[in-house]
Every structure is written in structure tokens, then in C-alpha cells.
């Protein structure tokens with residue numbers, strides 16, 4: 001046993017759900033996978049009903065409510081999947097999804113219908129076909145290895161995939177998306193780091209949502225990756241009751257930058273089934289970013305993005321500071337909310 005809590009019985013035994021909630025949580029767990037690593041479970045205060053770590057990982061009956069607009073495939077992966085394991089939405093990059101397992105199962109996950117311990121990994125023939133798809137398309141410059149969580153793969157398997165991608169001449173970047181360095185930092189071993197070695201640029205986008213997740217063990221795992229020459233990016237999901245507060249988000253972003261992780265994306269919560277209770281209205285998200293702009297270093301400012309439902313891609317949805325005047329000039333708002341004409345009138 002690795003100490004990961006995987007069933008409602010485990011959660012009850014760990015004191016993370018009250019015994020009388022067990023039946024309702026069983027119903028949620030029958031729909032959506034459950035896993036909380038020992039590191040994340042240790043951060044939860046069971047006495048706090050608003051605990052931001054529990055909100056991310058402990059199932060709630062609200063997940064059984066499906067709101068209008070919510071869907072099984074909120075960002076349209078299926079529509080852009082020409083073959084198993086590949087999502088090709090943009091001309092110069094593809095997703096490669098070799099595995100559907102994660103160290104934790106996030107209650108807001110946009111792929112919650114497909115990730116889980118029973119989720120299929122690509123077999124060798126399927127992986128070969130996916131790699132061949134990339135090989136035969138010179139317009140592909142970047143491969144984003146995701147899943148599931150690709151750093152859950154055995155180092156041997158990971159090494160094979162990295163080596164195969166590294167040998168494709170037209171690729172410039174191999175990017176991994178992972179929760180592992182933060183939620184399961186013990187998996188960042190010398191063998192795993194060695195498996196990621198390539199002549200091409202290998203990036204890792206590390207997913208973290210609350211400053212409490214940045215434990216000493218998480219810091220150490222990121223230190224190991226940075227020392228190996230792997231640039232780290234941060235990705236965060238804007239979540240109600242977790243980080244929908246400028247002070248919390250600032251602390252998280254500063255914490256990430258101090259760990260040499262450049263905040264990259266702040267994702268608007270996707271319209272995944274049963275996740276409305278965790279979604280923040282876009283207007284509130286913009287107000288949070290407005291409060292951070294100017295007050296917090298530009299290094300700590302992620303790009304607030306929405307994946308347009310239906311597979312239409314990601315767009316920035318942060319607040320705008322610029323409005324056209326219609327005569328070729330602009331009104332630009334400064335960080336204090338004062339508007340100025342641009343270019344300024346001659347004096």
C-alpha cells in the first residue's frame with residue numbers, strides 16, 4: 001500500500017468523511033474515481049468544513065447534480081481525436097495521452113469521465129500508431145504528454161516515449177502536464193528524472209491550486225526537476241472555496257515562482273458534469289486578476305484562459321484594459337482604474 005486513500009471506507013477511516021455521509025459518497029464514487037495521496041490527506045483539517053484541500057479531493061454529493069451546459073467531454077477532446085491517444089486541436093501541437101491514471105482524482109477534473117484506475121492505457125500497438133501519426137506530420141512542433149498523469153508511468157515506459165519523441169526531427173518541445181511533483185512528490189526519483197532526459201526542450205507544467213500544497217516535499221521534487229534542466233510552468237484551476245481570493249492566489253503564485261515555476265495558465269473551471277459547486281463566475285475571476293495586476297509582480301501573473309466548450313480551443317479571458325475610440329486612438333485603463341487616451345493628446 002502507498003498510503004493513498006481510494007474508497008469511501010478509506011476516507012471514513014481517515015476521518016475525512018462523517019460515517020453518516022458514507023452512503024452518499026458511495027454513490028459519487030460509483031460515478032467518479034476517488035484517490036487522495038497521503039501527502040494531500042495530511043494537509044486536510046477534517047474539522048474545517050471549508051478546507052480548500054478537501055474541496056479538491058474529497059467527494060461531495062453536489063457532484064451528482066448536473067447543471068445546464070455541463071457535459072461529459074467539456075473541451076471536445078473526442079471531436080479532435082483522429083486516433084486513440086491523440087488529440088489534434090491546433091496545427092502545431094498535439095496531445096499524447098498514453099495513460100488515464102492519476103495520483104489523485106480532482107473533483108473538478110475536465111476529464112473525469114475518462115480518468116481512473118480502470119482507465120485504459122495505450123497498448124504498444126496503439127502507442128506506435130500515435131507516435132507514427134506525429135512522425136508523419138511535419139507541422140507538429142510540440143507534443144503535450146498528458147492523460148491522466150504521464151508521470152505515473154513507470155520510468156522505463158516514460159523513457160521509451162521520450163526517446164521516440166526526441167528522435168522526431170520536426171519536434172521542438174516535449175511538454176508534460178502533471179500533478180505528481182506536488183501531490184505525490186516521492187515519485188520524482190532519479191530514475192524518473194533520467195527517463196525525461198532528451199536533446200529537445202522538455203517542459204513540465206505542474207498543477208497546483210492552493211499555497212498549502214507547496215510542501216517541503218513538493219519543493220524538493222521541483223528542485224530536483226529544475227536541477228536536471230527542466231523548465232517548470234504552473235497551471236492552476238480557479239476554484240470556488242479554494243483559490244477564488246486575490247490574497248490566496250497571490251500567495252500561490254508567489255510560492256510557485258519562488259520554486260522556479262513560472263505561472264502559465266489560470267484555467268476557468270470547465271463545464272464537466274457535477275462540478276458547478278466549484279466553478280467561479282468569469283466576472284469574479286476577472287475581478288481577482290484585476291486586484292492582482294499592479295499589486296503583484298508580473299512574474300506571478302498567469303494567463304486566465306477558457307477552453308471554449310465543444311473543442312474550439314483555449315482563449316484568454318482576463319480583464320481588458322484597452323478600448324478603441326474608433327478614430328485610431330485608444331482608451332487605456334491604468335492599474336488604479338484611471339482611463340487615459342493613447343497616444344496622449346499633444347500639449
Ligand code: SF4
Pocket residue numbers: 101102103104105106108109110111112115147148149179207
Ligand atoms: S490530476 Fe489532472 S487529469 Fe488527473 S484528476 Fe486531477 S485534473 Fe484530472
